[in-house]
Amino acid sequence: MSSPDITYLEREAVAAVMQTSRLSMGPEVEAFEAAVSRYVGIKHAIAVSSGTAGLHLAVRALGITDGDWVITTPFSFAASTNVLLYERAIPVFVDVDPDTGNINTDLMAAAAADLIAGGKKASRWLPRQGKEPTGILRALLPVDVFGQAADYDSIQAISAEHDLRVIEDSCEALGAQYKGRQAGTLGDIGVFAFYPNKQITTAEGAMVVTDRDDVAELIRALRNQGRAPGDKWLDHTHLGYNYRLDEMSAALGRVQMSRLDELLQKRERVAAWYEDRLAEIPGVELLHITPTTSRMSWFVFVVRLEDGIDRKRVAEQLDEQGIPTRPYFTPIHLQRYMTDRFEYQPGDYPVTEDLSRRNLALPFSGILSETQVERVCDCLRRALES
């Protein structure tokens, strides 16, 4: 489905760390953090062991806890919701924009007003199980889906009106720009992830970014077993975690950051090949890039099959040709642990479910050749014709 783009530069940097005795908490993590904060233009960048860990620390750092409501999207990778459940907060889903798959900010605004009004109005937005309107709306957690930022002018207006914090799940959007502003910097806290299918990789790893000094200090402490500044190795001011990134991974990330523009350009070129060839294939819709996206940071290449096309059959036919595909995403509210706990049902978030039914992610990475893209498109065309 995807493939990291690793050169001798990365291999040498990782090997160099292994010549030293500093395998954790050393200069590579600091250099990697500095590279990310410089690139996105933000005060603090804190390297962590995964995107999920980073989002969890964001939730902890903002004090989101038992029964708090957080408005988020069901059209995402499960981690963006799971980190709320870890702290016993209640994710309040609103549906997404059909063009981009990003959270629908009109619905977000309506939900925020109703949740704050409380009572029956609030109940409308809550899951069947957990309807007691006793929570407090604390935050918004939009996701920048597929490398395109959500509508942050609207999100910032909602957050300002109701004094809500914003966690930006930018795990799929390093390098993307919203009206010229960097994705990840548009809320109180942003998170970029570096699993091997992302725009850059550290194998496992992620970066939390924020301009807020208090939040950065707390996240650094929580990442490192709760050690506050001044704590000795066996002192723990906070209930913390081991969410640190090791030096080898950080060295890999530092070199990948130095190549970020090259990596994004290569991904852009592959996406353009796909767009060219798929434009002529009936039954295939391409991802809509909204005017607010001044830079798309291609994460996956997802096509939307026209209503009535049997996606499973198309996927199987591609698979027989050795071409893997994925149905991006399975709605979070319909995952087994979510229906068990909150009693969600099919039909609760129709736009999300429609996208989930029709979306198909094609093989995508910056190192695909034009010939490979052509072959995928030919096979897709044939599968659709048969």
Ligand SMILES: *Cc1c(COP(=O)(O)O)cnc(C)c1O
């Ligand atoms: C990749 C991703 C994450 C984080 O994933 P990890 O595997 O924990 O690094 C979080 N949210 C979204 C939307 C993602 O795509």
